[in-house]
Structure formats: C-alpha cells, structure tokens
Amino acid sequence: MKLxxxxxxxxxxxxxxxENTTIHIADGRIASLGAAPDGFRAERTIEAxxxxxxxxxxxxSARLREPGFEYRATLESEMQxxxxxxVTSLACPPDTDPPLxxxxxVEMLKRRAGSLxxxxxxxxxxxxxxxxxxxxxxxGQLAEAGCVAFFQADAPLTDLNVLLQxxxxxxxxxxxxxxxxxxxxxxxxxxxxxxEVATRLGLPPLPAVAETVALHAILELAESTGARVHLARLSxxxxxxxxxAAKARGLPVTxxxxxxxxxxxxxDAGDFNAHMNLVPPLRDPSDxxxxxxxxxxxxxxAVCSDHTPVDDDAKLVPFGEAEPGATGLEVxxxxxxxxxxxxxxxxxxxxxxxxxxxxAVLGIEAGRLAPGSPADLCLFDPQCPWVVTxxxxxxxxxxxxxxxxELTGRVTTTIVDGRVVYPG
Amino acid sequence: xxxxxxLDSQGRLVHLLTTEGLPRSLILxxxxxxxxxxxxxxxxxxxxxxxxxxxxxxxxxxxxxxxxTTFEIAxxxxxxxxxxxxxxxxxxxKGETLLDTVWNLQAMDADMFVVRHAEAGAxxxxxxxxxxxxxxxxxxxxxxxxxxxxxxxxxxxxxxxQDFSRLVVAIVGDVLHSRVARxxxxxxxxxxxxxxxxVGPKTLLPKDVERLGVRVFHDVAAGLRDCDxxxxxxxxxxxxxxxxxxxxxEFNKTYGLTPEKLALAKPDAIVMHPGPINRGVExxxxxxxxxxxxxxxxxxxxxxxxxxxxxxLAGNDR
Numbered sequence: 001m002k003l004x005x006x007x008x009x010x011x012x013x014x015x016x017x018x019e020n021t022t023i024h025i026a027d028g029r030i031a032s033l034g035a036a037p038d039g040f041r042a043e044r045t046i047e048a049x050x051x052x053x054x055x056x057x058x059x060x061s062a063r064l065r066e067p068g069f070e071y072r073a074t075l076e077s078e079m080q081x082x083x084x085x086x087v088t089s090l091a092c093p094p095d096t097d098p099p100l101x102x103x104x105x106v107e108m109l110k111r112r113a114g115s116l117x118x119x120x121x122x123x124x125x126x127x128x129x130x131x132x133x134x135x136x137x138x139x140g141q142l143a144e145a146g147c148v149a150f151f152q153a154d155a156p157l158t159d160l161n162v163l164l165q166x167x168x169x170x171x172x173x174x175x176x177x178x179x180x181x182x183x184x185x186x187x188x189x190x191x192x193x194x195x196e197v198a199t200r201l202g203l204p205p206l207p208a209v210a211e212t213v214a215l216h217a218i219l220e221l222a223e224s225t226g227a228r229v230h231l232a233r234l235s236x237x238x239x240x241x242x243x244x245a246a247k248a249r250g251l252p253v254t255x256x257x258x259x260x261x262x263x264x265x266x267x268d269a270g271d272f273n274a275h276m277n278l279v280p281p282l283r284d285p286s287d288x289x290x291x292x293x294x295x296x297x298x299x300x301x302a303v304c305s306d307h308t309p310v311d312d313d314a315k316l317v318p319f320g321e322a323e324p325g326a327t328g329l330e331v332x333x334x335x336x337x338x339x340x341x342x343x344x345x346x347x348x349x350x351x352x353x354x355x356x357x358x359x360a361v362l363g364i365e366a367g368r369l370a371p372g373s374p375a376d377l378c379l380f381d382p383q384c385p386w387v388v389t390x391x392x393x394x395x396x397x398x399x400x401x402x403x404x405x406e407l408t409g410r411v412t413t414t415i416v417d418g419r420v421v422y423p424g
Numbered sequence: 425x426x427x428x429x430x431l432d433s434q435g436r437l438v439h440l441l442t443t444e445g446l447p448r449s450l451i452l453x454x455x456x457x458x459x460x461x462x463x464x465x466x467x468x469x470x471x472x473x474x475x476x477x478x479x480x481x482x483x484x485x486x487x488x489x490x491x492x493t494t495f496e497i498a499x500x501x502x503x504x505x506x507x508x509x510x511x512x513x514x515x516x517x518k519g520e521t522l523l524d525t526v527w528n529l530q531a532m533d534a535d536m537f538v539v540r541h542a543e544a545g546a547x548x549x550x551x552x553x554x555x556x557x558x559x560x561x562x563x564x565x566x567x568x569x570x571x572x573x574x575x576x577x578x579x580x581x582x583x584x585x586q587d588f589s590r591l592v593v594a595i596v597g598d599v600l601h602s603r604v605a606r607x608x609x610x611x612x613x614x615x616x617x618x619x620x621x622x623v624g625p626k627t628l629l630p631k632d633v634e635r636l637g638v639r640v641f642h643d644v645a646a647g648l649r650d651c652d653x654x655x656x657x658x659x660x661x662x663x664x665x666x667x668x669x670x671x672x673x674e675f676n677k678t679y680g681l682t683p684e685k686l687a688l689a690k691p692d693a694i695v696m697h698p699g700p701i702n703r704g705v706e707x708x709x710x711x712x713x714x715x716x717x718x719x720x721x722x723x724x725x726x727x728x729x730x731x732x733x734x735x736x737l738a739g740n741d742r
Contacts, residue, residue, distance in 0.1 A: 194631045195631055195632050196631075196632040196635045196636075198630070199630040199632050199633055199635070199636065200444070200606070200636065201544055201545065202565070202567030202568030202569065202606060203544050203545075203566070203567075203568075204567075205631060207631075271429070271548070272544070272545030272548045272549065274549075313521060316523055316553075317521065317522060317543075317549070318543035318545045318546040318565075319543070319544065320543045320544060320545070320566070321543055
C-alpha cells in the first residue's frame with residue numbers, strides 16, 4: 001500500500017522538524033517527506049490541510065483488561081480506543097488476572113492483539129510470580145515471548161531482598177525493571193493525598209513519604225545492582241527532586257507521569273468525586289506543578305495515559321471504596337496538548353513527551369516521523385473542540401475525571417504500519 | 425464544599441450532610457427550632473404531629489445503637505413512621521451495592537434516610553442519587569462528618585455560654601479519626617468562635633488541620649488554659665495501642681481529662697463528650713460525673729436538635 005498525506009503540518013518531535021509538507025508512505029515505512037520518491041504512485045491520498053501529522057503516540061501504560069477483567073473492558077474495545085486516541089504503540093501492565101507471569105499468556109495476548117490489526121502492543125511482564133512479591137518471574141522466557149520490561153504494577157513488593165535479587169537478575173540480562181514507587185506500609189489504607197483535603201473530607205490519608213521512602217530504597221538498589229530502572233507514575237515534587245538528583249549522578253533511571261496528574265490535584269476530589277480516585281492519589285497543587293515542570297525540562301522522561309477502564313458500578317460507590325483509575329487513551333492527546341499549550345512549549349517539544357521520549361524509555365523503534373521510520377502516524381485537528389461524553393468514547397471505561405468537560409484536539413486518522421486503522 | 429448538595433437554590437436545607445458550608449443563619453435557625461422542641465420534650469405528651477404519615481428509614485451500615493435510638497426517638501416524637509435497618513457491612517457481602525439498597529428502600533416510598541456508613545462521603549453519594557423530595561441526614565460517615573452531633577454540641581454550648589463570639593473551645597484527643605471533631609470545628613468557626621483549639625499528640629491530629637481554622641496544641645496544659653469549653657473525644661479501643669499510641673494508660677496520663685488538668689480551664693468551664701465515654705481513658709469519672717460536665721444534657725438536647733433537623737427538612741417540601 002502506497003499512501004500519500006498532503007498539506008499536513010508535519011511535526012517530528014525527534015528532530016524538531018515542523019513544516020507543511022507531503023508524507024509518502026510505502027511498505028509500512030515513511031518513504032519520503034516533501035518530494036515523492038522516484039516512481040512513487042499513491043494508491044490512496046489523504047488531504048490533511050489544517051491537520052497536524054505526528055508520529056503515533058507511544059503510551060507507556062494502557063490497561064487492556066484481558067485476561068480476566070473482560071467485564072471492565074475487552075481487547076477489542078480498548079484497541080479501538082487506542083487508535084481513536086492516536087496511540088500506535090502501547091505498553092500494557094501485567095496486572096491482569098492471571099497476571100502476565102507466564103510466556104503462554106504473553107504470547108496469547110500478543111497474538112490476540114495482533115489479529116485485531118490496531119496498535120502495536122508491548123506487554124510488560126510481571127516482575128514477580130503472580131505479582132506476589134515473593135519469587136522472581138521467568139524473565140528470560142517472558143522476554144522471548146515479547147515482554148519489553150518487568151513491572152510490579154501496583155502490587156506491593158515489601159521484601160527488599162526480593163527486589164534486590166530481581167534487579168540483580170534483570171541486570172544480568174539487561175532487562176529493564178519498572179517500579180511504581182510506593183511503600184506499602186506507609187500507604188496502607190490511604191485513598192487520598194495526606195493534606196488539607198483528606199483532613200477536611202475525613203478520607204484515609206496516603207502520605208507523600210510513601211513515594212519518597214520507596215524511591216530512596218529503589219535508587220539505592222538500582223545504584224548497587226546497575227539495573228536499568230524505570231519509575232512509573234511519579235506523583236510528588238520531592239519524588240521528582242530525588243529522581244533529578246539520581247540522574248545528575250549518572251544513574252540510568254527513567255520515569256514517567258500519568259497525564260491526569262499534570263492537570264488535577266487533591267482539591268478536585270473535594271466533593272467525593274470517585275472519578276478523582278486515582279493511583280497514585282492526586283496530590284497537592286504544588287506537586288502537580290512540579291510534575292508539569294519536570295516533564296517540560298526532561299527530568300520526567302515521558303507522559304502516559306495510564307489508561308485504566310473501570311466499570312460504572314465500581315465508581316458508583318463511596319470515594320474510598322471506588323476502584324481507582326481513569327480511562328485515558330482517548331483523552332491522552334488533548335490533555336498532552338493542553339499541558340504543552342499552558343507551558344508555552346513548541347508543538348514538537350510537547351509531542352516528544354508522548355512519542356519519541358516514550359519510545360526511548362521502551363527501547364522501541366517508534367516515535368519518529370522521518371524517512372525510513374515505521375509508518376505509525378497520527379493526524380489530528382489541533383483546534384477541534386469536543387466534549388467528553390460516554391458516547392464520544394470507544395473505550396468501555398467511561399470513568400473520566402473530565403466527563404462532561406470540553407477538550408481541544410481530536411484525532412482524525414491513525415496509521416499503523418502504513419495502514420489506516422482509524423477511522424475504519 | 426458540599427454546600428450545593430445540601431441546600432436548594434433558595435438556600436433551604438434539602439439534606440444535612442456536613443456542617444461545613446452551612447450558613448450561620450441556617451445553623452441558628454436549627455438551634456432556635458430545637459429550643460422549641462426542648463419544651464415539647466419536657467411535656468407529658470412528648471409528641472407533635474409535624475411528620476405524620478412520613479416514613480423515615482434509619483439505614484445503618486455501621487452499627488450504633490445509641491445514635492440510631494436518638495434518631496428513632498426524635499422521629500417518633502414528630503409522629504413519623506420509623507423503620508430501622510441495621511445492615512452492618514453485610515450488604516456488600518450479599519452483593520447488593522449501597523445504591524441498590526437505597527433505591528429499593530426509596531421504592532417503598534421513603535421520605536427521609538438517616539444514614540450511617542463507614543466510608544466518608546457515602547451520604548453524599550446517596551443524596552446525589554435519590555429522587556427529589558427525598559432527604560438524607562448524615563448520621564456519621566467515616567471520619568468525615570457527624571453533623572447532628574456537631575449541631576447538638578452547638579446547642580449545648582449556646583445553652584450554657586450564650587454568646588459564641590467570646591469563647592475559647594478546646595477539642596482534646598483523637599481528632600484524626602473523629603467525624604465529630606470535624607463537624608464541631610466547622611460549626612464553631614461558622615458561629616464565630618474566636619479560638620478553636622485541637623489538643624493531642626501528633627499521631628492523632630490530621631495533617632494541615634490548622635487550615636480548618638484551629639490552633640494546634642500538643643501540650644495539654646497550654647491547650648486547656650483559660651478554656652470556656654473542653655470537648656474530649658472518644659478514643660476507640662483499637663487505637664489505644666499500636667502505631668499511634670503506646671497504651672490507654674499513657675494516653676490517660678498525657679491527654680486524659682482529670683480534675684487537675686480541668687483546673688487549668690476557666691472556673692466556669694463546661695466539659696462535653698460525644699459519648700460513649702471511656703472512663704479512665706480520655707476522661708476520668710471525677711470529671712465526667714462532676715459539676716462541669718454537661719454530657720447528659722448533650723444527650724437530652726440531641727433529641728431536640730434531631731427533631732429540628734427532620735422538621736426543617738420535611739417542612740421545606742411544602
């Protein structure tokens with residue numbers, strides 16, 4: 001299939017290129033930008049005046065809910081949500097039921113996802129067997145089955161010796177270890193950031209030290225083992241400072257932030273809105289602002305949707321009993337654009353946080369829009385306003401803190417491997 | 425914060441969920457109405473027909489004989505039909521959600537729900553999902569609020585001290601877990617009490633509590649000095665030892681209200697407690713049964729205040 005995209009504003013975050021030009025696609029790759037290659041004859045032309053063309057988004061965390069949680073969402077619905085959101089590559093965490101701790105499960109997931117012909121799926125294997133934090137998982141065989149890194153997800157890992165050995169083992173083979181920094185004893189029972197709002201609402205508090213104490217331990221172990229460590233979903237200003245200091249002394253750590261945490265804070269849960277019950281909890285406005293700055297200055301490597309579809313019933317309960325998480329894939333791009341605009345960043349810099357920089361964390365060939373790179377693209381109308389409604393979402397998860405609110409920027413076309421996968 | 429949910433567009437009370445955000449005039453209206461019911465309760469026939477034909481459901485997802493009984497008496501003295509449901513925590517075990525339970529009861533033509541729940545915000549959720557004209561009274565949700573208790577405490581303070589604008593009030597003990605303390609703090613600051621103190625160890629005071637408008641004291645002597653009102657909070661059994669406190673005995677020594685400590689307060693200070701009391705833990709018998717104690721009048725006024733809240737809610741239908 002030879003495809004031509006005319007008159008788009010082409011943005012390549014990797015190079016910073018930002019110009020109106022024509023994209024030529026052949027054999028699943030970008031053949032050229034500007035002049036057509038010799039003998040190129042497009043089988044299909046997309047007129048893209050007024051649209052931005054950028055590399056498809058790379059999402060470091062999207063829960064697809066299979067296997068085990070099909071009542072919340074299915075692979076079909078969530079892969080459709082991914083392409084509707086312009087996401088062409090996504091990493092899925094291992095906290096399925098059963099968890100992704102067996103090569104067979106990973107192969108099955110990859111095969112099922114592949115047959116849907118939507119986004120590329122990069123499973124994150126369980127770091128420990130059953131995510132129980134007791135025995136390390138078969139990383140070698142899981143990597144062979146397609147896992148790109150090993151993640152403990154939100155499951156506690158209280159035994160630091162297990163973590164030490166998991167890091168040593170992973171470092172032996174160069175596997176990346178992903179951890180969401182949270183001390184489970186300090187976090188115990190907490191559902192809201194420890195501060196004025198939790199005090200006012202009487203919600204069990206989850207202190208910021210739950211994150212920073214865990215970070216200290218992880219960073220020490222990373223330094224001692226030489227493991228490649230990725231820190232998922234930072235939520236505190238002090239946490240950001242710890243990672244910045246670790247990077248400054250040369251530790252090979254990377255980190256990410258969930259897109260909702262760039263825009264929301266604990267005040268937003270002020271009327272017990274269960275949609276604001278997220279993991280990690282929404283924290284103080286000063287934490288949110290630190291996360292926004294750190295993503296802009298590169299201390300935080302990438303932003304992710306942290307897509308977590310939850311069924312309606314699991315949110316129609318008191319705040320503390322609600323299943324945490326928010327649907328993210330389809331609000332990802334507009335929320336990234338909103339952050340970039342508010343931070344007054346050039347569009348290429350804004351998009352890098354959700355494309356090239358995320359691809360670098362995963363170590364995959366993605367996030368570029370240049371001759372020779374995979375033809376994974378997203379076309380979007382940067383001015384298009386739309387209201388987040390149940391009907392507007394392809395995801396089965398309608399759990400959005402932004403429900404009923406207007407966002408700006410909507411994907412019109414998504415291309416994976418040179419094929420138009422959205423719409424259609 | 426929840427002002428919009430509990431008030432209608434004319435500022436009338438449609439639910440009582442929290443004392444936070446209740447206008448001063450409305451709190452005073454509740455207290456004034458309660459004063460009328462206090463005299464009803466002193467009559468031989470303690471019954472008025474204000475809520476005749478109304479069905480009030482006491483829905484308790486957390487057991488409490490005492491609070492439920494006071495609501496039941498209040499509703500009966502207003503001639504309402506009262507149905508008590510002690511659901512405990514078993515409803516979710518049976519697979520029925522909180523809202524399913526409420527919707528089922530609503531289908532039985534409930535006019536008012538009195539709700540107690542272990543989770544903060546549960547009554548808000550219910551208030552958001554009941555039909556117009558159905559009222560929700562929060563009888564205690566997690567650590568969040570217990571507004572009728574807060575209001576009966578205001579009634580008691582006004583009864584003994586008249587003027588709120590010159591008082592020093594100390595709330596002593598486990599503020600962290602106390603919905604009563606939160607409801608008292610919001611009511612006291614709204615009524616213009618110039619100094620509200622919270623007194624306790626750092627493990628039992630919630631973070632940033634001073635932002636609710638209180639002064640924080642860890643030293644009990646400093647905290648009690650020259651107080652007009654001393655409110656001691658119940659210390660739950662499960663919190664008497666563990667990570668928050670070494671022992672009930674040590675708590676009694678440091679923060680328990682003894683006659684010696686009470687002597688630091690003003691000579692005419694009153695002592696309050698939301699009950700049930702732990703003698704020898706947060707309060708000594710000598711104080712609880714002493715001349716400064718108004719713990720029993722609190723219980724008596726509690727009936728009148730709950731009658732007032734229900735009557736005002738039902739009256740706003742017309």
